[in-house]
Amino acid sequence: MAKIPTPLNDKQIQNLKVTNNTSTFSDGLGLQLLLKPNGTKLWEFRYTSPTNKKRRKTSFGTYPNISLKNARDKRTDYLNLINNGFDPIDYYKSKKEMNKEDEKKKFHAIEKLVNKYFDLQQNNKGFKEVTIKKAKSRLVNHFYKYLPKKEKTLIHDIKYSEIITILELLENSNKLETLFRVKLLIVNVYKYAYTENIIKETDIFGKLELKSFKVQSKDKIKNNPTLTNKDDIKKLYKSILSYENNLITKYLMLMTIHTAQRQGSLITAKWKDIDFYKKLWVIPKENMKGTASSTKDHNVPLSGIIINYLKMLEELTGGGEYLFPNSQINKTRNKYPHISNNTVTKALRLMGYTSEQQTAHGFRAMFKTVCKENQEEHNLNNEFVERVLAHKVDGDVESAYNRATNIEDMRKVVNWWSNWLEN
Numbered sequence: 067m068a069k070i071p072t073p074l075n076d077k078q079i080q081n082l083k084v085t086n087n088t089s090t091f092s093d094g095l096g097l098q099l100l101l102k103p104n105g106t107k108l109w110e111f112r113y114t115s116p117t118n119k120k121r122r123k124t125s126f127g128t129y130p131n132i133s134l135k136n137a138r139d140k141r142t143d144y145l146n147l148i149n150n151g152f153d154p155i156d157y158y159k160s161k162k163e164m165n166k167e168d169e170k171k172k173f174h175a176i177e178k179l180v181n182k183y184f185d186l187q188q189n190n191k192g193f194k195e196v197t198i199k200k201a202k203s204r205l206v207n208h209f210y211k212y213l214p215k216k217e218k219t220l221i222h223d224i225k226y227s228e229i230i231t232i233l234e235l236l237e238n239s240n241k242l243e244t245l246f247r248v249k250l251l252i253v254n255v256y257k258y259a260y261t262e263n264i265i266k267e268t269d270i271f272g273k274l275e276l277k278s279f280k281v282q283s284k285d286k287i288k289n290n291p292t293l294t295n296k297d298d299i300k301k302l303y304k305s306i307l308s309y310e311n312n313l314i315t316k317y318l319m320l321m322t323i324h325t326a327q328r329q330g331s332l333i334t335a336k337w338k339d340i341d342f343y344k345k346l347w348v349i350p351k352e353n354m355k356g357t358a359s360s361t362k363d364h365n366v367p368l369s370g371i372i373i374n375y376l377k378m379l380e381e382l383t384g385g386g387e388y389l390f391p392n393s394q395i396n397k398t399r400n401k402y403p404h405i406s407n408n409t410v411t412k413a414l415r416l417m418g419y420t421s422e423q424q425t426a427h428g429f430r431a432m433f434k435t436v437c438k439e440n441q442e443e444h445n446l447n448n449e450f451v452e453r454v455l456a457h458k459v460d461g462d463v464e465s466a467y468n469r470a471t472n473i474e475d476m477r478k479v480v481n482w483w484s485n486w487l488e489n
Contacts, residue, residue, distance in 0.1 A: 074099060076134055079107065097141045099129065109137045111144055115153045124155050174264055176224065176255075177217035180205060183258040194352050196330040199402070201251055208236060208248050221259055226270045230277065237279050245279055291421065292428030294435045302424065303487055305417050314405065315413050317379040318390050322410055322426060324372040324484050326433035326455060328355060329426050331364070333404045335389045337380070345373055346473070354456065364456045367477035369484035430455055433483060444482055450475045 072094045082091070082101050089101040100108045109126035126137050144154040180202065187193040206217070212232045213219040229252060236245035256271035293299050306323065309316040321332055327349070334353045341348070349364040368376070376389075383391055390405040410426035437451045454476050 074134060079129060079134065082107070093134075093138070093141075095141060095145065097126075097137060111141055111154075113144065113148060113154070115155075116148050116151050117153045117156070122153070122155060174220050174222060174259075175218045176213065176221050177210065179221055179259055179264065180251075180255055182262075183255050186258065194354075196334065196353060200407075201247075204244060204248050205251060208232070208241075208244060209252065221256075221265060224270075226273055229270070229274060233279065242280060246281075249274065249277075249279070290425040290427040290431060291423055292432040292435070293424055294432060299432065299436070299487075302417075302419070309413065309417070311413065311416060313382060314379070314390055314393075315409055317375060317382075318405065319410055319413060320375050321372065321389070323429050323432070323487065324369060324375075325366055325480070326430045326483075327366060328430070328456075329407050329410060330355070333390055333407055333409070336387055337384060337389060338387075340368075340376060340389070342373060342376070345370070345477075349456075365473055365476075366454065367473055367480050369477075369481045371484040371488055372480075436486065437479065437483065440482075440486075446479055446482060447475065450479050454479055 072092050074091060074093045079091075079099065082089070084101065084103060084105050086103055088103065091099045091101065093099065096112045098110045098112065100110055102108065107129040109129060109132055110123055111126055112121065112123045114120070115122050126132055126140050129137075132140075147154045147157055184193065184198045184201070188195075188198065209232060210217040210219075212235070213224065213228070215223075233245055233249055236242070236248065253271045253274050256265065256274070259265045260268060260271070293302055303323070306316065306319045309319065318332060321327075321335075322329070325332070325347070331349045331353045335347070335349070339348050339350065340346075345368045347366040347368055349366060351362050351364075354362075354364055379389060383389060388404045390409075392403055392405055411421075414424050414426070415421075434451060434455065437446050438448065440446060441448060441451075450472065453472055
């Protein structure tokens with residue numbers, strides 16, 4: 067076969083005849099077309115490496131998948147690299163590895179790692195959904211918002227100095243409890259990333275664990291404030307009954323003060339958990355305080371008074387799943403199907419009560435204090451006051467044994483409490 071002159075053209079390539087041996091046809095400047103005995107036409111580029119002066123070759127793919135023009139363009143790219151002192155094979159191998167690493171890092175955004183960390187904790191330690199929501203909310207409000215790309219910032223791009231600056235904002239604002247919790251969360255997420263080989267160094271979480279911040283002194287730590295004077299409670303209760311800003315919020319406050327349960331349990335309450343006939347509210351263990359493995363369903367007797375208020379609420383929200391649904395579920399500011407944990411607190415502030423006078427959680431202390439003051443006169447057994455509050459008062463075996471009989475004893479307490487409030 068006559069040798070095809072350099073450079074090649076498409077017509078010549080298409081008319082090449084297959085032989086029993088591999089034939090080589092040059093296009094010049096190191097680019098060749100190899101014609102295999104099976105008819106495959108393979109582009110090959112040969113060159114001298116600028117780094118070690120050795121001869122090397124690489125494939126550009128097959129014709130016509132890689133056209134003559136494409137092969138020449140690729141040859142030009144390789145020649146430019148060689149002229150600039152780069153070995154093309156090594157250069158593109160390194161670039162490919164870097165691209166793989168960059169692609170892998172997309173899954174290392176801080177929010178994704180936090181989610182994976184909590185998934186692990188939920189599976190291994192029984193972390194409850196409400197606990198995880200609170201923790202994630204702290205990171206959103208006190209960590210992500212200060213990062214360069216917010217929650218999408220890669221963990222590799224977060225510097226120790228940045229974390230310290232963010233935590234110092236909490237320290238300077240005297241939000242020391244939040245500071246402690248956020249710092250602990252960050253440390254734990256970094257430890258998780260290290261054990262999963264996502265980060266290679268222990269430097270950040272190691273130094274962060276040792277870093278000291280201002281600590282709130284014990285004498286400044288306050289319990290959740292509450293009103294305990296009879297006249298003050300009377301005034302507050304009247305304000306709740308006359309609350310007009312939002313009817314659902316009004317019934318949430320009534321449910322809060324009459325049942326003395328935690329806000330996490332109240333805002334997640336579902337209609338299927340309310341038994342109007344038995345006057346009973348069963349709070350699923352996942353909505354109770356503590357890990358899922360250490361809690362059980364909590365049975366709350368409901369007074370006739372709160373049952374009547376619930377029937378009024380049912381006319382408003384009974385067609386849905388939750389007693390207190392979120393009216394802004396489709397808005398990004400609130401992603402949960404139920405009302406916010408801060409609803410009662412905001413309502414109290416609108417009513418003129420400061421955080422030093424009354425908090426949402428403080429209603430539990432109000433219930434306990436008033437019952438204790440009246441326990442002798444009205445025969446209110448302290449054990450059943452504690453059981454209403456879901457406080458542990460005996461061993462696990464005894465608690466299970468007493469479960470059924472406790473309900474009616476607890477009912478006497480909640481009935482007295484509701485009547486006391488109403489009267």
